Amino acid sequence: MTGPTGVEDLPPLREVIARHGLAASRALGQNFILDEQLLDRIAAIPGALDGERVYEVGPGPGGLTRALLRQGAEVVAVERDRRCLAPLAELGAAAAGRLQVIEGDALAVDEAEAVGPAHIVANLPYNVGTALLVRWLGGEAWPPWWRSLTLMFQREVAERIVARPDTSAYGRLAVLAQWRAEPKLAMKVHRSAFVPPPKVMSAIVHIVPGPRPEGVRAADLERLTAAAFGQRRKMLRRSLQSLHGALEALDRLDIDPSRRAETLSIEEFVAIARELGRSEPQPPR
Template structure:
């Protein structure tokens, strides 16, 4: 017998989906996972969640939701698809007091107020996943409101998050993810695990924050990487010429301006951003 109180009162996910007439919306970037063992494995990635607060974006019919509730999380879930709300209410009723559902667009929710501090665990809708990640990685306040991020992405995006300098996947997203947090590729997920199956493979990324390097503003690093990788095939002397003080910073640091952005390490980007941050406050 299952140890969690809700398991015996919830029908299989396929029955929930059929009863509520749900189908994945392409417009909302939805792809459902029905394999409960896989969902339990994803819910376990952040570590023990019993008594911990968790935050989920785009729960859909509630597959990952019930896995997080089974793990003992106190869950806040944001869903903009009204069709899914009745199914989520049914899931919440099986786990009294553990689930709060917010109807709305996750991009408009103040997570720090509604959920934080929390472990974010989500099979993110493809059409907003990267935008949400960049938002959660940004901002001057650090440590952030989230304790960890466990997020499903297309495999190509996941590889960009963990990429190393010099690789084809290395770019702005890698620098923003790695300069003050530790991302790892926790699990690859075959396309056949989803309903409907997407055209590409997926992967789960796990990210935990680390101390922020001193003397560096997040906004400065964001501007620097946007300029550097906005014209990634060009040398830094060309891609950074529109960013005030950037070429002078390269000269002071002894970084060859004929290099291209993908050859600079995360640490080198941080060093340049520190020079620019100092110049701005000096």
């Protein structure tokens, strides 16, 4: 961690929120965390960030942003709530050039272009969290532009990301998160830590890129999991019947088509996707 940066001299976050008349917006999926010790613990999850670039989505009044700056990170934050731009500007002035704020919708940002290689650390707005995660986990380019993901979700969503086969939480999100990355549940966060308290508990998932299995396209795995888990209570012979080549792939791999999607391992999904890809031309990597 670096020495004094000016961030430590800022007034308490609760005072900043009151001075700017801020209130968390339900429409934007906002819930603020004011406990600076908790925020420091969250900012420490990715490991040493001194001199590292961090991308934050939805910083709000800047609680987690402060913690990241205290870790010595250079932060690029995207915020669509114009009410939060003034307190973020104050934080940027105190951080002596280590905070860049992009006003806009995170779903519309070209992160690889605007941010470059970075760790992503965010208390994600609940209404866009899953969509952002699926985008960050997708695409054919691997390793990805991000170095690690440290993300706050509703606890139910977090458990789906790290779920193992043959459990009620296991589904498409688990496969997409685990086939070429390593997610773990890093911290549970009680609803009372937020202002206002959400109706659900939260948890933080930490994800690092892993090796990409050879001969598998992300697009094939995405199509496969969408079909398999779109009708998860049905046997594979029914849920995959509309996916060209899928039943033949099951036969070649000696996978019983009477099984259901939640019983297949990550490795089995990868093997099926590889078979699907063999019948189609591979795009340049």
